[in-house]
Amino acid sequence: MNLPFYIARRYLFSKKSHNAINIISMVCVCGVVVATIAVVCALSVYNGFNDLVAGMFSSFDPELKISPRTGKVFDPTTAEFQKVKQLPDIAWFGEVLQDNALVRYHDRQDIAVIKGVDENFSHLTLIDSILIDGSFILKDEVADYATLGVGLSAKLGAKPGFASPLEIYVPKRDEKVNLSNPASSFNQEYAYIGGVFLINQQVYDEGYMILPISLVRQLLKYDKEVSSIELKLADGVDISSAKKQIKVLLGDRFIVQDRYEQQEASFKMMQVEKWMTFLILSFILAIALFNVVGSLSMLMIEKKDDVRTLQNMGADDKLVRRIFLFEGWMISGFGAVIGIVIGLVLCLLQQHFGFIKLGQTAGAFVIDAYPVRVVFTDLLVAFITVAAIGLMAAWYPIHYLGKKWFS
Structure with missing residues (x-):
């Protein structure tokens, strides 16, 4: 010793x-x-x-998110994104178009983030697990539907099943405001209330509204552009290795973020x-x-x-x-x-x-x-x-x- x-x-x-x-x-x-x-x-x-x-x-954010390094929107139909879509590690591929809008219901109104998503959104996130009222639906044969955060729903006094639709206003792109008739400077669409979600995160509960991407494109006057691509990986796939592979395919023009990087702050x-x-x-x-x-x-x-x-x-x-x-x-x-x-x-x-x-x-x-x-x-x-x-x-x-x- x-x-x-x-x-x-x-x-x-x-x-x-x-x-x-x-x-x-x-x-x-x-x-x-x-x-x-x-x-x-x-x-x-x-x-x-x-x-x-x-x-x-994780109930609202995807496993991986692709967004442009510069600018607000991009074309998701290019050859690079087709290669990403065909990767064996990718289980679901969803398009998102997001912007700010004025939402009005009767005599109440508020500024909200409208998030236009496609039918794959329910597979990309756990949206059904955070619904507290109504159901998650984007559209049917006759109408478009919105899913609101619980705080936004309370501010507007709107709930699923109400007969009147929400009024959604977005300023027209590349046009000056008509001071004599300001209302003509906005694009307007309608959506009925399909559901209300609760995440217990103020940024989402009080400011987000999910809409069909087709409706948001009509509001913003886009044909096929998106603001981001959301991805869900296949079971057992390592997120970091998949992220590196996608970065190689897309180059430096795009940012690929996991859930922690999406909420980095x-x-x-x-x-x-x-x-x-x-x-x-x-x-x-x-x-x-x-x-x-x-x-x-x-x-x-x-x-x-x-x-x-x-x-x-x-x-x-x-x-x-x-x-x-x-x-x-x-x-x-x-x-x-x-x-x-x-x-x-x-x-x-x-x-x-x-x-x-x-x-x-x-x-x-x-x-x-x-x-x-x-x-x-x-x-x-x-x-x-x-x-x-x-x-x-x-x-x-x-x-x-x-x-x-x-x-």
């Missing part, structure tokens, strides 16, 4: 002549344990919320919050670990006679310093391991049983209990952080006080 490690282990667990040293060492370990538990649980909860938000967006904000919380907890961890300075200093004073004996037996200063360096590492290491294990157990219990609730009233939030997902890299980061801060905390008493007492 490594001699410095063996002696350090004996020093850590053996009874000291002054009981206060044992108490300080245990308090130091407990401080590291508590801080490590906090780091593991906090990072896991952020992972859980990240998955929750991703699941909400939201997910980046969550990641910033996650790691800022980790940074704050790391400062608390550093304070707990700097108790190692006091613990090692007192231990070095108590073991001064032992060190003299080792030096008389031929031990050099390097071996003596390694003994107390191992002592500091074991204090932080044991605390880190115990904290990670306890934190992991708490996270798994919360994941399966949901002991800690988001609120006292059931149904007040999207979910009742805090979501949790443990990621191995987070555990590794927590352990490395504790080890690194523990090393810095042990460095001072060993390399500065040690020179004074043992040289």
Whole structure:
């Protein structure tokens, strides 16, 4: 066995002549344990919320989205897109034409994003799972239908089954506004209300309306142009490899985004919050670990006679310093391991049983209990952080006080 490690282990667990040293060492370990538990649980909860938000967006966003790098619309019938459409990795290929419009119902009106989609939209997303009223329908033999976000539906006072259609207005492209008759500067179409969806995301619930793409083309006066192409991959296909393959076919004129990139701002904000919380907890961890300075200093004073004996037996200063360096590492290491294990157990219990609730009233939030997902890299980061801060905390008493007492 490594001699410095063996002696350090004996020093850590053996009874000291002054009981206060044992108490300080245990308090130091407990401080590291508590801080490590906090780091593991906090990072896991952020992972859980990240998955929750991703699941909400997945009900409306496609797996892959192709949009032009410059301009608003493009032609989806070119040879490049035909090659993309024929890729074996692509299960569903949907055309989308999207723009802003004024939506009016009786005496109420609001600005909304009209998203024109084709019949493949129900296969590209989980639209049926987020409907809270009506059904998802684009058109029938006599009329076009709109599916509204719940917030937009409330603003307009419109629900499925109402007899009157929505009035949709879009400014005419490439035409100046006729000040004497402003109404003539708008294209107008009608759509009945087919359904209402709820995603629990304000940007969609309060501002989006799904329409048949043919109706949106009539409003915007386009023949075959689209603003984006939405794709669903076949089962088992790796998203990153499929995205690279599509980028090669389309070149630099188009942007290919997965779900995380489509909502990049939201997910980046969550990641910033996650790691800022980790940074704050790391400062608390550093304070707990700097108790190692006091613990090692007192231990070095108590073991001064032992060190003299080792030096008389031929031990050099390097071996003596390694003994107390191992002592500091074991204090932080044991605390880190115990904290990670306890934190992991708490996270798994919360994941399966949901002991800690988001609120006292059931149904007040999207979910009742805090979501949790443990990621191995987070555990590794927590352990490395504790080890690194523990090393810095042990460095001072060993390399500065040690020179004074043992040289």
